[in-house]
Amino acid sequence: MFTITELASLNDIQPTYRILKPWWDVFMDYLAVVMLMLSIFAMTMQITKDQVACLPCLEEAEDVVATANPYTTQSLPKSGEVVGTTTVLVAPMVTKDLPDSAVHEIHNAPPIVGKQTSRMQQPDPTGIQTRLDFQQYVFVNQMCYHEALPWYSKYSPYLTLLHTLVLMVSSNFWFKYPKTSSKIEHFVSILGRCFESPWTTKALSETACEDSEENKQRVTGATSMVKQLSLETKDENASSSTPMLGNTGFKFSADKPVTEAPTMNILDKKDGEQAKALFEKVRKFRAHVEDSDFIYKLYVAQTVVKIVKFIVILCYTSTFVAEIKFEHICEPKIKHLIGYKKFFCTHNMAYMLRKLLLSYTVLILIYGMVCLYSLHWLFRRPLKEYSFEKVRSESSFSDIPDVKNDFAFLLHMVDQYDQLYSKRFGVFLSEVSENKLREIGLNHEWTFEKLKHHVTRNAQDQQELHLFMLSGLPNAVFDLTDLEVLKLELIPDVRFSAKISQMSSMQELHLCHCPAKVEQTAFVFLRDHLRCLHVKFTDVAEIPTWVYLLRSLRELNLIGNLSSENNKMIGLESMRDLKHLKKLYLKSNLTKMPSNITELAPHLIKLAVHNDGTKLLVLNSLKKMTNLADLELYNCELERIPHAIFSLSNLQELDLKSNNIRTIEEVISFQHLKRLTCLKLWHNKIITIPASIGQVKSLESLFLLHNKLENLPPALFHLPKLRHLDVSHNSIMVIPPDVGLLQNLQHFAINSNKLETLPKQLFKCTRLKVLCLNNNAVTTLPDSIGHLVQLTQLELRGNCLDRLPVLLGNCRLLRKNCLVVEDHLLDTLPVEVKRSISRESDVSFTSGL
Numbered sequence: 140m141f142t143i144t145e146l147a148s149l150n151d152i153q154p155t156y157r158i159l160k161p162w163w164d165v166f167m168d169y170l171a172v173v174m175l176m177l178s179i180f181a182m183t184m185q186i187t188k189d190q191v192a193c194l195p196c197l198e199e200a201e202d203v204v205a206t207a208n209p210y211t212t213q214s215l216p217k218s219g220e221v222v223g224t225t226t227v228l229v230a231p232m233v234t235k236d237l238p239d240s241a242v243h244e245i246h247n248a249p250p251i252v253g254k255q256t257s258r259m260q261q262p263d264p265t266g267i268q269t270r271l272d273f274q275q276y277v278f279v280n281q282m283c284y285h286e287a288l289p290w291y292s293k294y295s296p297y298l299t300l301l302h303t304l305v306l307m308v309s310s311n312f313w314f315k316y317p318k319t320s321s322k323i324e325h326f327v328s329i330l331g332r333c334f335e336s337p338w339t340t341k342a343l344s345e346t347a348c349e350d351s352e353e354n355k356q357r358v359t360g361a362t363s364m365v366k367q368l369s370l371e372t373k374d375e376n377a378s379s380s381t382p383m384l385g386n387t388g389f390k391f392s393a394d395k396p397v398t399e400a401p402t403m404n405i406l407d408k409k410d411g412e413q414a415k416a417l418f419e420k421v422r423k424f425r426a427h428v429e430d431s432d433f434i435y436k437l438y439v440a441q442t443v444v445k446i447v448k449f450i451v452i453l454c455y456t457s458t459f460v461a462e463i464k465f466e467h468i469c470e471p472k473i474k475h476l477i478g479y480k481k482f483f484c485t486h487n488m489a490y491m492l493r494k495l496l497l498s499y500t501v502l503i504l505i506y507g508m509v510c511l512y513s514l515h516w517l518f519r520r521p522l523k524e525y526s527f528e529k530v531r532s533e534s535s536f537s538d539i540p541d542v543k544n545d546f547a548f549l550l551h552m553v554d555q556y557d558q559l560y561s562k563r564f565g566v567f568l569s570e571v572s573e574n575k576l577r578e579i580g581l582n583h584e585w586t587f588e589k590l591k592h593h594v595t596r597n598a599q600d601q602q603e604l605h606l607f608m609l610s611g612l613p614n615a616v617f618d619l620t621d622l623e624v625l626k627l628e629l630i631p632d633v634r635f636s637a638k639i640s641q642m643s644s645m646q647e648l649h650l651c652h653c654p655a656k657v658e659q660t661a662f663v664f665l666r667d668h669l670r671c672l673h674v675k676f677t678d679v680a681e682i683p684t685w686v687y688l689l690r691s692l693r694e695l696n697l698i699g700n701l702s703s704e705n706n707k708m709i710g711l712e713s714m715r716d717l718k719h720l721k722k723l724y725l726k727s728n729l730t731k732m733p734s735n736i737t738e739l740a741p742h743l744i745k746l747a748v749h750n751d752g753t754k755l756l757v758l759n760s761l762k763k764m765t766n767l768a769d770l771e772l773y774n775c776e777l778e779r780i781p782h783a784i785f786s787l788s789n790l791q792e793l794d795l796k797s798n799n800i801r802t803i804e805e806v807i808s809f810q811h812l813k814r815l816t817c818l819k820l821w822h823n824k825i826i827t828i829p830a831s832i833g834q835v836k837s838l839e840s841l842f843l844l845h846n847k848l849e850n851l852p853p854a855l856f857h858l859p860k861l862r863h864l865d866v867s868h869n870s871i872m873v874i875p876p877d878v879g880l881l882q883n884l885q886h887f888a889i890n891s892n893k894l895e896t897l898p899k900q901l902f903k904c905t906r907l908k909v910l911c912l913n914n915n916a917v918t919t920l921p922d923s924i925g926h927l928v929q930l931t932q933l934e935l936r937g938n939c940l941d942r943l944p945v946l947l948g949n950c951r952l953l954r955k956n957c958l959v960v961e962d963h964l965l966d967t968l969p970v971e972v973k974r975s976i977s978r979e980s981d982v983s984f985t986s987g988l
Contacts, residue, residue, distance in 0.1 A: 156314050156327060161555030163513045167310060167445075170506045174303040174499060181495045182296035184488060191486055193283045193469055195271070195479035275477055283469035283484045291459040292486060299499055302452050306506070309445055313437045322428055326549050329420050330564055338414035339563045342572055343534065411580045414567075418576070421567045425546055432523060434545040442514050449507030453500065460496045465489045525550045527565045534562075536569040574632050577610035585613035597624060601647075606630065617641055627653045635661040647671040655683050667691055675699060687714055694722040701727040714738045721745065731757035740764045747771035762786040768814075773797055780805045785812065792817040800825060807831035809838075821845050821865075830854040844868050844888070853877040867891055867911065879903035890914055890934070902926045908952075913937045913959065925949035934959040941967075948972035 160168075271279075284293070291298075313319055333339060428434075469482040525547035527539040542550065553560045566572050590604065590613065597603040603624040604616070612630060616622075617638035625642075627633055628651035637660035639645075646668065652675055657665065666689050676682055676699035686695070695717065714720070715738040723739065726749040736746075740763040747770075748755065754776035761767070761783040769792045770784065777798040784793065785808040793815065800823040807829070809815055817840040825846040833854030840863040841855075848869040855864075856877040864881070867890040874889070879900030887904070888911035895916045902923040907930060914937035924930075925946030933950070935943075936959050943964050947953070948971065955976045958965070965973070 156311075156323065158327065158330065158556045158560060159314075159323065159549065159552045161513070161552060163509045163516075164310060167506055167509055168307070170502055170509075171303055171307045171310065174299065174502050174506075175307070177495055177499050177502070178296055178299035178303055181492060182300060184296075184491060190488070191280050191284045191288060191467070191484045193276070193279045193482040193484040195477070196468075196481040196483055271477065271479075279469075279471065279473070279477065279482060280484075282471040282473060283467070283482055286471050287467040287469035287484055288486060289459075289462045292463050292489065292492065295459070295463070295492065295496060299496075302448070306445065306448060309441060309448070312441050313434065316437060319434050319437055322434065322545070323549070325424060326428070329417065329424060330553065330560060332413075332417055333421070333564045333567050334560055336414055336417060336567075337410045338417075338572075338576060339566050342536075342566045342575075343563065408580075408583065411576065411583070414576050415580070417567055418573045421564075425542065425568070428549075429543055429546045432544040432548070435522060435548040438548070439514075439517050442510060442517060446507065446510045446514060449503060449510055452503050453507065456496065456500050456503065460493060460500070463489050463493045463496065520551070522548045522551045525561075527561070527568070530562050530565045536566065536571055538571050539565045539569045542568075574611065577632070578614075581609060581611050582614050585609070585615060587615040587618050590615050590619060594619065594622065602644075614638065620644065623647065625649065627651065627655075629653070634658075635665070637661055640664040643668070645669075647673075649673040649675075650683075651675040652677065652681075654681055657683075657685055662688075665689060670694065672696065673698070688716050690716055690718055692717055692720050694724075695720055696724040696726075698724075698726040701725070701729055701733070718742065723747070725749070727751070728753035729755055731755070732760040734760065736760060737763050741766065743767060745769035745771075747773070748775065749773040750775040752776065758783045765789060768792070770794070771796070782808075785809070788812065788814070790815055792819075794819040795823070797822040799823065802826070804829055804831075807834055810834040810836070813837055816840065816860075818842070828852050828855060833857040836860065839863065841865070851875055856880045859883065862886065864888070874898050874901060876900045882906065885909065887911070897921060899923050905929065908932065910934070920944055920947075922946045928952070932957040932959075935964070936960055940964055943968050945969060945972060948975045951975075 314323060463486075465486055467484045467486060469484045470480060471482070472480075474480045523544050524541060525543075526541045531537050531539055541547075550561050550564070553564075593606075594602055594604050601623040602621055603626065604619065604622055605626040606612070606616075606628070608629045610630070611632045612627065612634060614636070616625070617636065618641065620641050621644050622642055623644050624647040625645055626649035628649070630653045633650070633653045633655040635655065635657040637658055639661045648665075648669055648671070650673065662685055665685075669689055669692055671694040672686065672689065672692055673696040674682055674686060676697075679699065679701050681699070682697065714735050717739060720739055720743065722745040723736065723743060724747040725733075728751050729748065730753060732748075732755075736743075737760050740760075743764055744766060746761075746764065746767055749771070750773065752774055755772065758781045761770075761781070764787065766789055767787050768789055770787065770790060771794040772781075773794070774797040777795060777800055779800065780795065780803060782805070784790065785805075788811075790812050791814050794817075796819060800820065803820065803825060809818070812835075815835065815837050818835070818838055819840075819842040821842045822845040825843065825848060828843070828848065828851065830852050831854070832852065836858065837860060838858050839860045841858075841861060842863075842865045844865045844867040846869055848866060848871055850873065851866065851871060853875050856875060857880060860883060861881055862883050863886040864884060865886070865888040867888045869892055871889065871892040872894065874894065874897065876898045877900070878884075878898060881904055883906060884904045885906055886909040887901075887907060888909070890911050890913040892915055894912070895918065897912075897917060897920070899921055902921065903926070905926060905928065907927050909932045910927070910930060911932075911934040913934045917935075917938040917940065920935070920940060920943060922944045923946075924944055925948070927950055929952060930950040931952045931954065933953060940960075943960065945968070947968065953976060958976065968976075
């Protein structure tokens with residue numbers, strides 16, 4: 140038996156999940172309540188009233204009184220009156236709850252008399268006397284209730300109560316099933332918060348404002364409409380010529396600047412944080428539910444079960460309701476106790492019970508028809524897909540995605556309650572809405588004063604602002620009119636509005652994993668003012684298309700993946716519009732030079748390719764870059780110097796750092812490059828330097844550090860213009876005496892080699908300013924070092940020196956802080972020399988100030 144508390148708990152579901160109960164579920168709940176009331180009423184009537192009333196049958200009496208009795212004219216004794224030694228009882232006639240036909244049948248029945256012990260009873264004209272007392276009648280009634288009355292007549296109220304409770308439980312089973320209850324509860328919670336969120340109201344109110352503005356524009360007159368259409372046509376033509384403005388994915392302000400929505404900028408900080416949390420919850424819930432359709436299947440199964448129950452209940456109820464009769468013959472086998480074998484019984488509740496069961500059957504029939512309608516609705520409509528097309532057409536949120544499976548089914552159920560819920564919920568599925576919310580919170584947090592505080596001075600003494608991992612670009616950035624360098628890193632939504640035209644001093648922009656969108660006016664400003672652009676990306680498709688239209692750009696740096704998985708080059712967009720580009724820096728994994736770079740060939744001056752270890756095979760396109768003056772090929776796995784380089788007649792600096800070059804026999808071809816002044820072959824595997832290096836007379840700087848050199852050819856020292864020579868980190872043991880021929884040598888670095896002695900000819904290079912000899916095996920430093928009167932830096936740490944020469948004091952420009960030696964060697968110098976070095980250092984320092 141269910142308690143009232145347990146029954147009340149079933150109704151607790153209704154307020155919580157009412158938005159997921161369509162009209163048929165609500166109607167079936169009410170039908171179940173009515174059926175429950177009928178069953179309880181029938182059960183109460185059966186308990187509180189007499190169940191059956193029985194009388195003995197006349198033909199079973201042992202003695203029958205003759206019809207012609209001399210005492211017929213006398214009145215019969217009353218019930219309880221003692222006649223002789225016999226107490227006379229008249230059977231009680233219960234007729235108040237019986238129908239008229241039954242009462243008439245009882246009154247017309249033949250009289251029945253009981254057995255006499257002393258003398259004959261006198262017949263009563265209104266009935267027949269029996270010998271049963273009241274307790275015997277009660278006993279007979281109870282026996283016949285259990286023996287003669289059919290089981291359905293006895294237990295039908297309990298069965299109807301049980302069936303009703305089962306139907307009520309099955310109607311809410313999908314709310315309580317463990318695998319679905321948590322999802323449904325989470326969905327209802329999120330939906331309620333989305334419905335009541337202030338952000339939803341503000342977003343939809345702005346849509347209404349936009350719609351009202353559109354309606355006003357429609358009634359302004361034919362002339363204004365024509366003008367407006369002409370302006371829109373011009374804007375469309377302009378946007379078609381600038382592809383980056385075509386699909387920005389931002390519909391809040393359409394083609395208007397962001398600042399034209401002041402109503403959205405007023406949002407409480409707490410409400411904004413709650414709205415952000417709702418966006419995150421909706422995103423996670425969608426990812427968790429959209430891939431499953433278990434809730435839909437469970438609801439279908441629940442509906443099918445209710446239909447099966449309806450059919451079963453209807454079948455056996457209609458069958459057994461005919462067994463509910465008013466009259467019953469009872470043979471309880473108690474003749475030895477009562478004296479009668481057969482009794483005629485009446486079921487007092489039969490009439491009322493039959494009416495109640497008929498009413499219950501009608502309700503069950505209506506319940507089943509509603510179940511069939513719900514099943515028809517489940518299979519007739521595509522409930523595993525839900526489109527927000529109507530919401531998109533009525534609002535500015537054109538990016539609300541369609542949802543599938545259980546997510547779609549739950550929204551279909553919500554629509555049966557109120558479609559406004561889905562409309563307000565759709566706001567939190569829109570990326571436009573989320574981006575706008577982030578923008579408002581961002582502008583509230585990053586004010587002009589805060590941004591001004593983050594502006595710094597870089598190495599070039601420029602005003603620089605670096606913004607890292609923000610949700611967007613604050614509007615206050617555009618008020619920094621003196622800003623020269625803007626660095627944006629890991630900002631998912633960067634939008635340059637027309638206000639950027641205020642930043643007249645900005646010429647350098649860094650976009651590090653920042654997909655940027657620009658408005659038409661902003662693009663015009665960037666096109667005419669931007670000089671240097673750095674773009675770091677993961678895939679080439681992330682490069683904004685408007686980058687290739689910046690005609691005033693002087694320097695472009697692209698850092699990211701420019702190749703596909705099959706190692707084929709993904710062509711960059713056309714660069715022909717970059718007519719003033721002078722420097723191009725590519726840090727990627729190229730297998731060949733991009734073909735579009737040839738469009739820059741006539742005016743490109745510097746090209747740098749940092750290839751991150753991917754072998755660069757095809758370099759023929761370099762031949763077209765006749766004006767190229769500076770070429771860097773880093774980490775390209777080159778094994779030889781590319782022949783295409785020898786066609787660059789204007790090349791001045793070549794840097795082949797971190798490759799796999801072992802031999803440089805092709806260096807003789809550099810003699811045709813009359814303007815080549817700097818050659819960097821550092822961080823390779825070069826073993827020997829060919830004597831043909833002496834033919835490159837124009838060389839002024841040669842970098843051969845971090846190779847595998849063991850000796851230096853004498854021809855190397857026949858380069859008359861050589862001023863900077865760096866052969867550090869090799870295995871060189873001897874410096875040829877020809878080193879004295881380098882009269883213009885100013886910087887000589889031979890650190891980390893195997894030198895033991897220094898030739899005296901080295902100190903004939905009187906213009907030498909920097910001499911680096913760290914980490915060798917030098918034992919003595921000649922006194923001729925005093926001839927290097929222009930020496931300003933001397934590094935001797937890590938050698939086998941015992942002392943420093945006294946003539947070191949002749950190096951008047953040598954500073955103490957630029958003399959890199961062990962402390963104990965410094966103490967070997969005379970006091971005058973140490974004082975001279977310190978004094979000269981102070982003088983130089985003072986003069987420098």
